[in-house]
Amino acid sequence: MAVTLVIASAVGAARAAAPADLVALRTGAHNVLLGRCVPCHRGSADGAKNKALAVFDLDRAEWSQTVSDERLPILMDRLQSTGTPAERAQVQQFIDAELAYRVIARGQSR
Ligand code: HEC
Secondary structure, three states, rough: HHHHHHHHHHHHHOOOOOOOOHHHHHHHEEEEEHHHHOOOOOOOOOOHHHHHHOOOOOOOOOHHHHHHOOOOOHHHHHHHOOHHHHHHHHHHHHHHHHHHHHHHHHHHHO
């Protein structure tokens, strides 16, 4: 359902701007990861790790843009041992919507 809405709104959206539904899902995932993936993935944190920041840095507004399509599903692997079922569902929704949006955004840029 959420994915359908994202696709529908993405078609009409300017190429550079992510649709509002996706922005909300991205923010939700960001909040989950801030609770679970620091200090390593947060540039300003003591104990941040350069290799982890290269994958994503939660201090960046566009934190998810450095995560490749192939790596997005790995977020779920890393959440298996630490997240709650609700947190995992939230991040999975974001991943599905983000991947769907990227396909559309690429189509528009051709
Ligand atoms: C203790 C430090 C630490 C924590 C906590 C941590 N990571 Fe990482 N993460 C790393 C490091 C270092 C790398 C780069 C090296 C590697 O791939 O293991 C990495 C890499 C990754 C990658 C890319 C893996 C690949 O195979 O390409 C993903 C995705 C990722 N982390 C997600 C997460 C998520 C999601 C969380 C929180 C649930 C998390 N990490 C928590 C240190 C951490």
